[in-house]
Amino acid sequence: MNKTWWKESVVYQIYPISFLDSNGDGIGDLRGILSKLDYLKELGVDVVWLCPIYKSPNHDNGYDISDYKDIMEQFGTMEDFDELLREAHARGLKIMMDLVLNHTSDEHPWFIESRSSKDNPKRDFYIWRKGKDGGPPNNWESYFSGSVWEYDDTTGEYYLHLYSKHQPDLNWENPDVVDCMHEMIEWWLKKGVDGFRLDAIAHIAKAVGLPDGDNPHHLPTVRAYDLFSNLEHVHTLLHQLYTELLFHYDIMTVGETSGLGPEEALSYVGDTRGELNMVFQFEHMQLDAVSGGSGKWDIRPWNLLELKKVMSNWQTVLHGRGWNANYWCNHDQPRPVSRFGDDGRYRVESAKMLATFMHMLEGTPYIYQGEEIGMTNIAFDSIEDYRDVETHNFYRDQLKQGASEEKVMQAIRQKSRDNARTPMQWDGTKEAGFTTGTPWIAVNPNYREINVEAALRDPDSILHYYKKLIALRKEHEVIVYGKYELLLPDDPEIYVFTRTLGEAKLLVILNFFGREPELQLPPELDLSAKELLISNYAVAGDDDLGGTVRLRPYEARVYMLQA
Structure with a gap:
């Protein structure tokens, strides 16, 4: 049995903009995180995963990076990060960065050069094509709705973006791109970071020729999704990254890889593959979505037999061959107690039960900020209260197609990514102790009852229960490796x-x-x-x-x- 520190660790995910604001501007920041390191240490976690803190125009809350080697001004400075890293290490905590390798911001200097002319040296850093039949080069659909292609007047061609038009995809077929990304990753490793969560890593390779595919949201023969997800060349690129760079550092890596089962996951995390330590699977996140419907927004009741089948399959297939990353929630998913539990009468009991399940599985458990106090979904009255670009695109597109606003808002209240992005609830004072100013997104009104301060006072709270679960995992090896x-x-x-x-x-x-x-x-x-x-x-x-x-x-x- 290959025993390693990252298998024995518990990870705590921080969404910086919503964690804690230290200067009253309504936006969480690095110094806010720094002030809560003792809280995280007392919780018992080992690794702190930071969602993107790089310089960014913030069209997708930091997942559109304009400079990989600088810090977004609203979060602080590189000196703040260096201090955070030092202080975390002094407490025995490790820092895992969230790294976006599939795309950059359209304000990244590379893209500014790339779009300036067809013969610019950076032109092939991104994926450009001429239009076809008066429209986009192919029929692929963006994850944020609409075409993946955006027409650019400067050169009269389209560039590809699997996500927002402000997030153009990098061209990983270009060896200069590969070299630049490797150099950037090594820069962070030399700084002392302890690992990377690789965002959208399954998409860095696209099908040769970029052919049309069937609509990804309907029963397919050849889905467009399969033409830009989990292709064999992804593994070639990841193995190259591992052998040339990551192998030389004692770090943890986890990839975001939707659209695969455990057998396919072994191609990423198999013990002999030399690629990643673990991946986030999405099968259990799709149990409440209508098969063949319009993505996550078509909601159906989930059932336990399907959950058993999915989780048992991952537990058994990867045992002794790879490693699981276990989670209920992250910055893209609804709050688990509202989704899989009962956020009313049995909020405390169901939140503890869900935590027990995730921490007793084989694999590294991930806790998303606020999960440890049982934070719930938010139900805003108006679409104007939501900040998420995906949510606004869904709302606009559904109304154009004739859907009723009531039905659309009902789906948004259940599945919007903003459910997980409302500010962390620290205490019962105004704005939940998150900020002394006006928060970038409204605080959940239930913060007066659900907050860290109240949980610390209550020996039977969800928070203290999480501490017990984490302590048990460190005490009994069977919980880790059984x-x-x-x-x-x-x-x-x-x-x-x-x-x-x-x-x-x-x-x-x-x-x-x-x-x-x-x-x-x-x-x-x-x-x-x-x-x-x-x-x-x-x-x-x-x-x-x-x-x-x-x-x-x-x-x-x-x-x-x-x-």
Whole structure:
């Protein structure tokens, strides 16, 4: 078994603009993060993942980078970052940067040169094509709706952007681009950063010839999505990055790779591949989307049997061959307690249950800021209150197609990326202690009840429960490296699994709903010696697991069966 620090770590993701504002301008910043390093250390996490802090015009909250070697002015200075890195390391915390390699900002000097003329030396740093039949070069659709092509008057050609028109895709077929990106990455590594989350890394290679594909949102024969995602050349480029550079540093890497299952993921994270440590999979994030519908916005109820199938597949296929990155939430996803739990009556119980599940799986757990206090989705009344470019594009396009505003807003309140982007709720004072000014996006009104200060005072809070989960993971090696086995696969309400490492066996029991189902464990499970490690109810339930046990709403229990 290959034991490494990044397998044993717990990662905390920070969305800087919404974490903590230190100077009253309504925008979170590096000095705000610096002031909360002790909070993160006390929580027990090991790695702090920073969403992009590079210089950017901020059309997509920093994922449009105009200078990879400078800091966005609203976040502070490079001196602030250097101090943050030093102080984090002094506390035993590692810093993982969010790195966008697929595209830059349209205000990056490379793109400014590229669009200036067809014979500029930087022209082929990006993907330019002539139009076809009076329109774009092909029919690919952007992730933010509309064509991936933007016409540019200066040279009379189109440039490709899988995301916003302000995020032109780099041309990784150009060796000069590869060299420039490697040099930039090494610059950060020499500065002392401890790893990278590679944004949209599955898209850095496109199909030769850029052919048309079927609409990616409908049942396909050849989906456009397959023409710019997870192509073989991506692996060539990542292996080159690893062998020439990353191999020489003891860092962690995680890739954002949508559209693949665990077998395909092994081509990125297999122990002998020499590419990435782990990838974020999206299959469980798509369980509440209508298959063949218009992306994530067509919502359906998710069911536990599908979740079991997806998660069990990833747990079993990667065991001993690769490594999982486990998460419920990030800056692009709704709050888990609102999506998979109950953000009303059973908010505390369901948030603890969801946390138990994610921290007891094999793989590195990721906590998104505010998840540890059970922050919920936001329900703004007006589209004007939302800031996310994807949300505004969806709203505009749906109204053009004749959808009712009420229906569109209902989908936005469930799935908008801004659900995760409202300010961190530190205390019950005005603006939740996030800022002394006006926040860049409104604070969730429930901050008076849901905040860090209140959670720290309450020994039975979600926050203290997270601390216990993280401490257990550091205490019991079986939680990190144990083999996963699903029990009761056909039970529609209860998720039960074991983790086994040598003589140690962990039993995890999770009621995923607000009802009180009966649990009857398989008779062959040896329950003769058991110890309750953690439960999300203050008073433990019936400990006689040998018979039929009635679970309470969203109840979670973890037992050590053998030690």
